[in-house]
Amino acid sequence: MSTVNYYESCAREYADASMGANLDHVYQRFLPALKPEATILDAGCGAGRDMKLFTQLGFKVMGFDKSVELAKIACHHSGQTVHVCSFMEFPAQQKRYDAVWAMASLLHVPRAELVDTMKHLSTGLVPGGRFYLSLKVGEGCRPTRGTIEERYSPEEAKEAIASAGLGLSEFWYTGARQDNLEPVTWMNFIAIKPA
Ligand SMILES: C[S@@+](CC[C@H](N)C(=O)[O-])C[C@H]1O[C@@H](n2cnc3c(N)ncnc32)[C@H](O)[C@@H]1O
Numbered sequence: 001m002s003t004v005n006y007y008e009s010c011a012r013e014y015a016d017a018s019m020g021a022n023l024d025h026v027y028q029r030f031l032p033a034l035k036p037e038a039t040i041l042d043a044g045c046g047a048g049r050d051m052k053l054f055t056q057l058g059f060k061v062m063g064f065d066k067s068v069e070l071a072k073i074a075c076h077h078s079g080q081t082v083h084v085c086s087f088m089e090f091p092a093q094q095k096r097y098d099a100v101w102a103m104a105s106l107l108h109v110p111r112a113e114l115v116d117t118m119k120h121l122s123t124g125l126v127p128g129g130r131f132y133l134s135l136k137v138g139e140g141c142r143p144t145r146g147t148i149e150e151r152y153s154p155e156e157a158k159e160a161i162a163s164a165g166l167g168l169s170e171f172w173y174t175g176a177r178q179d180n181l182e183p184v185t186w187m188n189f190i191a192i193k194p195a
Contacts, residue, residue: 003108003147004066007046011069015047019077023103026188027053029170030101030132034059038098043087043121044105048074054101055080062097064090087117095124102133104186111141111150118164127195131166134174137185157187166191 007014031054034040042051042063047070054061055078064083065071071082083090087109100121109117118131125131138151152160154171161168174186 006146007065007067008069011047011067011073014070015073015077018047019049021049023050026103026132026134026174029172029188030099030130030190031057033130034099039096040099040101041095041097041121041124043090043100043102044108045074045082046070046105048077048080048082050101050103051078051080051082062095088113088120090121092120092123096126097124098126098129100125100129100131100133102131104134106133107135107150108148109150110148111152114150114160115163118160118166122164122166122193125193127193129193130169131191131193132189133161133191134186134188137173137187152187154187157189161189161191164191165194167194 036058039060039062040054042061045051045063045065048063051061051063051074061078061080063074063080064085065074066086068084071084075082106114106117122131135157136151140151142149142151158168168189169192170190172188174188
């Protein structure tokens, strides 16, 4: 099963599980530096939990996901148009946004493509714009429930961010949680597109 087929097959269950997550500690790091009228791109938006919140807070929001079913759910939750496309298919060069939000999504990109994917998503990011991403700590590719799931050391992830032409601003770990009985630690990054 491919990554997208996995999410298609369990879109409703994934939506129910993800909508209740308490991510205030991440929002508090990411949002305060944005202008009230900022536009946020949610890259791999899943069920639209964060698109919904950002919209409620008054930000302009655009989002996309490769899963048709999750995009439909995200559209319903957020009231926003949600494009169905992959990271590289998103027409970043035709858009302009102040921030990229890629929570738990870029781990599904094959590691050889991570830098180019971040470069692509940065195309429409304004100079000085913020790029949030989270990745799992670990080594190599760990296929999980049929999805491609890449894991990184902090050094590898920081190198990829630098190679994508972004300047690292903040890095922190999020507390481990159980995922299929395996402890998982997330790395969170806020990078800035140089002015
Ligand atoms: C773990 S979920 C995270 C969803 C959401 N960001 C959240 O935090 O709830 C990963 C998401 O990435 C999407 N995804 C995986 N590969 C993708 C790709 N190549 N292009 C766009 N979206 C992708 C999946 O469909 C899924 O919605």
